[in-house]
Amino acid sequence: MEWTGEALLIGIRRHGETSVIAEAMVAGRGRYAGLIRGGRSPKLAATLQPGNTIQLTWRARLEDHLGTFNVELLQSRAAGLFADRKRLYLAQTVCEHLHLLPERDPHDRLLGMALDLIDHEPDAAALARFELALLDDLGFGLDLETCAATGLTEDLTHVSPKSGRAVSRAAAEPYKDRLLPLPSFLHARGNASPDDLRAAFRLSGHFLDMYVWSQRQLDPPATREKLIELLTEE
Structure with missing residues (x-):
């Protein structure tokens, strides 16, 4: 199996003596991990900086395998x-x-x-x-968007720390010390x-x-x- 896509590199961790496992956010595919053989070489150091945009080619025998990445730098942001x-x-x-x-x-x-x-x-x-x-x-x-107590959509000033729902100013008044602004x-x-x-x-x-x-x-x-x-x- 194989695909190629543009991605934001979000993390690198060492794997063995010479390789790394890279994690990237890939457009249309989400967060993907892959093995980069020789990823710890000086040649790839500038490319494999989190925050860079890279072109990835992922290959694996089966879809649920980790797979390997080939990488090409598209936009360097590290400096x-x-x-x-x-x-x-x-x-x-x-x-x-x-x-x-x-x-x-x-x-x-x-x-x-x-x-x-x-x-x-x-x-x-x-x-x-x-x-x-x-x-x-x-x-x-x-x-x-809506007050949990009254259903109002205006003058929302607080949030319940338990439910995550907004509360209007009037409804929040008796409980202000227990609510989040x-x-x-x-x-x-x-x-x-x-x-x-x-x-x-x-x-x-x-x-x-x-x-x-x-x-x-x-x-x-x-x-x-x-x-x-x-x-x-x-």
Whole structure:
């Protein structure tokens, strides 16, 4: 079996003395892993940097086998990322998030969002929306459009930390200390203040921890907390 496709390289781990196992998000195919023989050679070092866009050719005898990758560099981002700490931390965080997706299940919307994040000036609001989209694609999407208590679709200010459903200002008032703030930019147009952004990351982080990190006994991406600090500096 064989296919060729364009992909975002999201991770590399050593395999044996000379090879590596690469993970990539492939357009139309999702997260794929494959063996790259000789992947630890200096010749491939510049190509096999997470965050690069590569052309992959995957081959295997059977569809459920690991298979092997042949790679060709299409777009190198490593130099630009290493020159900008915010962009580097953002790319590392996004790649770690993409590792959470099931293998061989297409998620082209998230792949497109990831590439937009990596290729542009670091955008905290876009990253927060990406984390909410990740929850949605994992099957844990939040309902931020309708009040869980009243059915209203306006003046939504909080989210239930248990159900992930929005709550209107009036309905939230007696329980504010037990609810998570809902920044308006997540469900309506408008600018986001540093406090709004921190609240957004608290919201997405709460549900990523509840549904994903804790359940899989994983730690959050090591760069996420520092990235949030850098992106929400006043």
